[in-house]
Amino acid sequence: MTRRLVGLAIVFLVSWGGLAAAILTDTTPRLGLDLQGGTAVVLTAPDGTDPELLEVATQIMVSRIEDFGAVQEPEITISGDDTVVVQLPGVEDEQRAIDAVGQTGLLSFRPVLGSVAGSVGPLAGEDQPNLDPETGLTIEDDITAESAWLLYQDPGVTNQVLELGAAVLQGEHVSQALPVFDPNSAVWAVTLDLTGEGADLFAELTAEAASFPIGDPRRQIAIVLDGEVITAPGVNPSVSPDTGITGGTAQITMGRTEDDQQQAQDLALTLRYGSLPVAFEISSVTKVSGTLGADSLQSGIVAGLVGLGLVALFLLLVYRALGVVAIFGLTVFGTLLIALFGALGKLQGLTLTLAGVTGIIVAIGITADSYIVYFERIKEKLRQGLAPVDAVEEAFKPAFRTILTADTVSLLGAVLLWALAVGAVKGFALSLGLATVLDIFIARTYTRRAVRAMAETRLAEGGSFTIKGAAV
Amino acid sequence: MSVLTKLSRSETKIDFVGNKRRWFTISAILIVISLAGFGIRQLNLGIEFEGGLALVSPNPAAADVADVRGALEAVGVSGATVQEIGDGESFRVTTGVLDQEAEREAVAALADVTGSDPGEVSISAVGPSFGALVLQRSLLALGVFLGVVVLFISWRLEFKMAMAGIAALFHDLIITLGIYSLTGFEVTPATVVAILTILGYSLYDTVVVFDKVEELVEEDDKNAYSDIVNNAMNSVLGRSLNTSLTSLLPIGSILFVGSFVLGASTLTEFALALFVGVAAGTYSSIFLAAPILATWKETEEEWMERADRSARRTKSRR
Numbered sequence: 173m174t175r176r177l178v179g180l181a182i183v184f185l186v187s188w189g190g191l192a193a194a195i196l197t198d199t200t201p202r203l204g205l206d207l208q209g210g211t212a213v214v215l216t217a218p219d220g221t222d223p224e225l226l227e228v229a230t231q232i233m234v235s236r237i238e239d240f241g242a243v244q245e246p247e248i249t250i251s252g253d254d255t256v257v258v259q260l261p262g263v264e265d266e267q268r269a270i271d272a273v274g275q276t277g278l279l280s281f282r283p284v285l286g287s288v289a290g291s292v293g294p295l296a297g298e299d300q301p302n303l304d305p306e307t308g309l310t311i312e313d314d315i316t317a318e319s320a321w322l323l324y325q326d327p328g329v330t331n332q333v334l335e336l337g338a339a340v341l342q343g344e345h346v347s348q349a350l351p352v353f354d355p356n357s358a359v360w361a362v363t364l365d366l367t368g369e370g371a372d373l374f375a376e377l378t379a380e381a382a383s384f385p386i387g388d389p390r391r392q393i394a395i396v397l398d399g400e401v402i403t404a405p406g407v408n409p410s411v412s413p414d415t416g417i418t419g420g421t422a423q424i425t426m427g428r429t430e431d432d433q434q435q436a437q438d439l440a441l442t443l444r445y446g447s448l449p450v451a452f453e454i455s456s457v458t459k460v461s462g463t464l465g466a467d468s469l470q471s472g473i474v475a476g477l478v479g480l481g482l483v484a485l486f487l488l489l490v491y492r493a494l495g496v497v498a499i500f501g502l503t504v505f506g507t508l509l510i511a512l513f514g515a516l517g518k519l520q521g522l523t524l525t526l527a528g529v530t531g532i533i534v535a536i537g538i539t540a541d542s543y544i545v546y547f548e549r550i551k552e553k554l555r556q557g558l559a560p561v562d563a564v565e566e567a568f569k570p571a572f573r574t575i576l577t578a579d580t581v582s583l584l585g586a587v588l589l590w591a592l593a594v595g596a597v598k599g600f601a602l603s604l605g606l607a608t609v610l611d612i613f614i615a616r617t618y619t620r621r622a623v624r625a626m627a628e629t630r631l632a633e634g635g636s637f638t639i640k641g642a643a644v
Numbered sequence: 645m646s647v648l649t650k651l652s653r654s655e656t657k658i659d660f661v662g663n664k665r666r667w668f669t670i671s672a673i674l675i676v677i678s679l680a681g682f683g684i685r686q687l688n689l690g691i692e693f694e695g696g697l698a699l700v701s702p703n704p705a706a707a708d709v710a711d712v713r714g715a716l717e718a719v720g721v722s723g724a725t726v727q728e729i730g731d732g733e734s735f736r737v738t739t740g741v742l743d744q745e746a747e748r749e750a751v752a753a754l755a756d757v758t759g760s761d762p763g764e765v766s767i768s769a770v771g772p773s774f775g776a777l778v779l780q781r782s783l784l785a786l787g788v789f790l791g792v793v794v795l796f797i798s799w800r801l802e803f804k805m806a807m808a809g810i811a812a813l814f815h816d817l818i819i820t821l822g823i824y825s826l827t828g829f830e831v832t833p834a835t836v837v838a839i840l841t842i843l844g845y846s847l848y849d850t851v852v853v854f855d856k857v858e859e860l861v862e863e864d865d866k867n868a869y870s871d872i873v874n875n876a877m878n879s880v881l882g883r884s885l886n887t888s889l890t891s892l893l894p895i896g897s898i899l900f901v902g903s904f905v906l907g908a909s910t911l912t913e914f915a916l917a918l919f920v921g922v923a924a925g926t927y928s929s930i931f932l933a934a935p936i937l938a939t940w941k942e943t944e945e946e947w948m949e950r951a952d953r954s955a956r957r958t959k960s961r962r
Binding site for chain 2: 209212249250251252255257458460461474475476478479480482483486487490533536537538540541544545548552570573574577578580581582584585588589591592597600604
C-alpha cells in the first residue's frame with residue numbers, strides 16, 4: 173500500500189512539478205496567430221510580376237518558414253497584384269524570420285574575368301547604364317549579363333572588386349544543400365550536391381578556370397547570392413584544366429565564427445527549398461493583434477474551465493469515490509500537457525491556435541472516456557459479486573485493452589494528419605497525438621495504482637460515496 | 645426502476661437491432677435534409693478558401709477591435725477579421741467577397757468608426773491563403789487514414805466492423821456539412837479541424853462499442869448475432885452516454901458562454917458544429933453502426949443458422 177502511494181506521489185510530483193518548472197522558466201505555450209497575433213511582413217514584388225510566380229513564391233516561403241523552426245503556422249496571403257502579406261505568430265527573433273521570408277535566394281556560379289583591389293571599380297567616374305558612377309559597381313545585378321562589377325568583402329582580406337561573367341550554374345542545379353562543420357579546419361561550410369546537368373556545367377566552369385595560372389584572378393569562381401558575392405575561391409592547384417572538378421559536389425566556406433554557423437544553416441535552408449522566383453522587397457514590418465480577438469480568447473478560457481468543472485461534478489455524481497481518482501488524473505493530464513506544449517513552444521516554435529485547443533478538448537473527452545471504460549468494468553465486476561479489491565484488479569486488463577485499441581486509432585489518425593497535412597490541421601494533429609499518448613501513459617501508470625490504492629481504503633465500500641456505491 | 649437506474653446498472657433491454665428500421669429512417673431523414681441543404685444553399689466558404697477584400701484604415705479616433713467589428717456588423721458585414729496594426733494606429737479588416745454596394749457601405753462604416761476619411765481607406769483584393777492547400781492535404785490525409793483504419797480494425801476486430809464504422813462516419817460527416825450549409829456558417833480551416841475532430845470521435849466511439857461486441861461473440865456459441873449485438877449495446881449504452889456527456893459538457897459550455905459574448909461568433913459556430921457532430925457520432929455508433937453490422941453479419945451462413953435456431957427456440961417457448 174505504501175509503495176503504491178509512493179508511486180502515486182511521484183506521479184503527482186512529476187506532473188505538478190513539471191508545470192511549476194514550466195511557469196518559472198517561462199516555457200508556457202506559445203499562442204498562435206489567431207489567439208495572440210504576431211508580426212506581419214509585407215513584401216512587394218516588382219511591377220509586372222506574373223501572378224503565378226507569386227503563388228509559387230508563397231508556397232516556397234511556407235516551407236522555408238516552417239523549417240526555420242522559429243515559426244509554425246504562418247499565414248500568407250496574396251494581396252492585389254504585387255503584394256504578399258506574411259503573418260508570423262509570436263515570433264521571437266523577428267530579424268531571422270524576416271530574412272527567411274524575404275530572401276530571394278537567387279544563387280549563381282560565375283567565372284571571374286578580372287579583379288581590382290579596394291572598394292572602387294575601374295569604371296568609376298564613367299557614365300554607364302546600370303553602373304554607379306561613384307563606386308564603379310553594378311547597381312542591379314543580372315546574372316545573365318556578360319559583365320558585372322560586384323564588391324567582394326572577405327573578412328580578414330582586403331576588399332576586391334570583381335568583374336563577373338554570366339552565370340554558368342544556378343540554384344536549380346543544386347539538388348541538396350547541407351551545413352557542415354569541418355573539424356580539421358574548424359570551419360563552417362555548406363556542401364552542395366549538384367544535379368547531373370549541374371555537375372557537368374561545374375566541371376566545365378572549373379576546367380576553364382584551371383587553365384589559368386595560380387594567382388590569376390581568372391582562376392577564381394564567384395558564388396553570388398542575391399547580388400552579393402559570398403565567396404570567390406580559386407580553383408585548387410591539383411585540378412586539371414582538362415577535366416575540372418568532377419563528382420558533382422561543391423563546398424561554400426562560410427567561416428569560423430558563430431555567425432558563420434548561422435549563415436551556413438540559413439544559406440543551406442534557402443538553397444534547399446529553391447530560390448524564390450520573385451525578388452521581393454520588404455515594404456513594412458508591423459505588429460498585428462490576434463485574428464480572433466482577445467474577447468474570444470477570454471470567453472473561450474472561461475467556458476473551458478466551466479466545462480471542466482461540470483465534467484468533474486458529473487464524474488463525482490455518477491462514479492462517486494472513483495470520480496475523485498478521475499479528477500486528479502485529469503489534473504495530472506492537464507499539467508503534463510501544458511508543460512509539453514510549453515517545451516515544444518520553446519524548442520520547436522510550436523504555437524497553440526484555436527485548432528490546437530480543439531485538439532485538447534477532444535483529448536479531454538478521450539481521457540475522461542478511458543476512466544469511464546475502466547469504471548464501468550469495475551461496476552460490472554462488483555455486480556458479479558467480487559470484492560472491490562478484486563473487482564478493480566480484474567477489470568483493468570480488459571479495460572486497458574479496449575483503451576489501447578481505441579487510442580491507437582486516434583493516434584494513427586493524428587500521426588497521418590500531422591505527416592500529410594498543413595497549417596492549422598497540423599497543429600490539431602499534434603495536440604491530439606500528444607494528448608492520446610499521455611492518456612495511454614497515464615492509464616497505465618497512474619489510474620491502476622490510484623484505483624487500487626483507493627480500493628484498500630474506507631472508500632471502497634460501505635456507503636454511497638464509495639467505489640461500490642457507484643455500482644448500486 | 646427508473647430509466648436512469650437501469651442505465652447505470654446496464655440493465656436496459658432496448659432492442660437496437662430489431663428496431664433498425666426506425667433508426668435507419670431517422671438517419672435517412674437527417675441525411676436527406678442535409679443533402680437538400682446543399683442544394684438550397686451552397687456552403688459559405690470563408691476568406692481563406694475564396695479570398696475576399698482587405699481594407700486598411702488609419703485610426704485617429706483610437707477605436708478598438710470591438711468598435712470596428714460592431715460597426716461592420718451594423719452594415720451587414722459579419723465574420724470579418726479585424727486586426728489592430730502596431731499600437732492601434734491603424735486597422736486591417738479582411739472580409740469575404742463583397743459586391744460593390746456592400747463594399748462601399750463597409751468602407752464608409754470603417755472610416756466612420758475610425759474617424760478617418762473614406763478616401764484614406766485602402767482596398768485590395770485578397771487571394772485565398774493556403775486554405776485550399778490545407779483542405780487538399782487534409783483530404784489526402786483523411787483518405788489514407790480511412791484506409792489504414794479499415795486495415796487496423798479488420799485486423800484487431802473484423803472487416804465488417806470496419807465497414808460499418810465507416811458507414812457511420814459518412815453519416816456523421818454528411819449531417820455536419822448539412823448543418824453548415826443550412827445555417828450558412830462560414831467554412832474556414834478551423835471548420836476542417838472541427839470536422840476531423842468529429843470523425844475521430846465517431847470512430848473512437850464505434851471502436852469501443854464493437855470491442856464489446858467482439859468480446860461477447862467470443863464467449864457466446866448459441867445466440868443469434870442480433871441478440872449478441874443487442875446485449876453488447878445495452879451494456880455499453882451507459883458508458884457511451886457518459887462519454888458523450890464528458891465531451892459535450894465542455895463544448896456546450898463554450899457554446900453557452902460564447903453566445904453571450906459579442907464578437908465571439910467564431911467560437912460559437914465552432915462549438916455548435918462540434919456539439920452536433922459529437923452527438924451525431926454517439927448516435928451513429930449505437931443506432932446505426934451496430935444494426936448495420938448485425939444485419940450484414942447475419943447474411944453469413946453460420947449466423948443465419950443460429951438466427952433460425954434462435955427464432956425456433958423462441959417460437960417453441962410460446
